[in-house]
Amino acid sequence: MDLLLINPPREIPQRADFPPIGLAYIAAYLRRAGVTVEIVDGASYSWKRLEDALRRWSPRIVGLPCWTIERGQAFKTADLVRSVHPDAKLVIGGHHATAYPDHMFRRADADAVVVGEGETTTLELVRTLIDGGDISQVRGIAYRQGEFTVLTDPRPLIHDLDSLPFPCHDSFDLDDYLGLPETSGRAASIMTSRGCPHKCIYCSGSIFWHRKWRARSPENVLDEIQWLYDDLGVRTFMFFDDNFTVHKERAIEICSGILERGMKIKFVAESHVSHINPEMLAWMKRSGCYRIDFGVESGSPKILKTIKKKQTVNQIETVFQMVHDAGIHPRAYLMVGNPGENEETIQETVDLMGKVKPWDTVGAHPLLIMPNTEIYDLAIRQGLITDDYWLEHDDMLFYTGEHSNADLIRLREMLMKGLAENRGTIKAHLRYLMKKYYYRYPMLQKLRKFRNFLGVKA
Secondary structure, three states: OOEEEEEOOOOOOOOOOOOOHHHHHHHHHHHHOOOOEEEEEOOOOOHHHHHHHHHOOOOOEEEEEOOOOOHHHHHHHHHHHHHHOOOOEEEEEOHHHHHOHHHHHHHHOOOEEEOOOOHHHHHHHHHHHHHOOOHHHOOOEEEEEOOEEEEOOOOOOOOOHHHOOOOOOOOOOHHHOOOOOOOOOOEEEEOOEEOOOOOOOOOOHHHHOOOOOEEOOHHHHHHHHHHHHHHOOOOEEEEOOOOOOOOHHHHHHHHHHHHHOOOOOEEEEEEOHHHOOHHHHHHHHHHOEEEEEEEEEOOOHHHHHHOOOOOOHHHHHHHHHHHHHOOOEEEEEEEEOOOOOOHHHHHHHHHHHHHHOOOEEEEEEEOEOOOOOHHHHHHHHOOOOOOOHHHHOOOOOEOOOOOOHHHHHHHHHHHHHHHHHHHOOHHHHHHHHHHHHHHHOHHHHHHHHHOOHHHOOO
8 A cells, every 4th residue: 555544532531513624625635646645544543543553554655634732642653653664654744743843744754734725735745755755856745854844845735626536535433423513414525725815813723724725616525425325325514614615706606506406405514604695595595404503602803803703793783693593593602711801801702602602612722722713823922832732732721911821711701601601591500510610620521422412512
């Protein structure tokens, strides 16, 4: 086998919602070029099970993604790969590897790092490694030269996303995944675009995608949905785009195409309140959309301005009512601890949620310090973190520029309790208590597979 792609085990092993779509894209792209590729999705694996899986293969090259959250799992996987297949070349990619390629050599003994978007670069790198060529000629990678890390010329983003093959699913059993908890039957994820036009101060995605939004054509998206529908029996879809509705006419074309092709599906999409209108919502509802997730983050005008969310409280109120009127469930993602946060801004968020009545709220997690964000730059200036932190530690840090960890937890519990009081039901208070202890004791996250209980969305 030429290449084995591994999705590392989760810190707390648990069934995933969906297969790792990024690895599925890379595998499909390389297979089309004649490279033999397999994927091991180890998200729910113990280390023993992963070792057993590794011993079943004899790959020439092993590829791993490394994300900032649970990056330690990627490093442990790299160590395991080195012990089982010491002669295999090790390639690492992903957001954290792109932010800190040097760390991949120092922590994971990588042979090369794919910097940025993966498909084209991985294919060229794998071919070069197989042929024994000079990897310094491959654009978009980092490699080690003596004691120094060398970055080659950057590779442009893929201009035509329609040129990519559909992600391969033959390495996965879709019935092994949780899918969307409020639906039954086989589910799959799909990405109709890459990137986001917004520049929120806590998000590293805009840097990774060069602050550009690129979209597949409606016809190409519909062909993939049709393939998953006909060949794999998928009836529920999660659109994994950062923002599905950036181009409203395109979104309408996809929805109208679903109806024209006679596909009876359900789907969920993510959006920003500035990219919503009644006509598009009507098409989304008719074609099977039952939920739209919005990054509301806060109900405080001050906080929304600080984090450069490019939305107002009035917009949030108007759009949530619009979504309700269309017969679609609006869901709100919330955060705690952005610069300027206090009890007053938390109460503003509680009050806003009471007005807009989201179908559900997700998050209320204290703000994490993530590389390649404005928050990270601020945290460095405040002496809260340095780049060496990622080499020396595997856990994450809350942003504590204004509040201690204990204060952030208190603010989070204030928000969660306020949301429960908005609902005013016994069930809502039980959910609040369950979430409170779910967050406080990470081992309880193993119960995630029972998340339909009492309607808890983990």
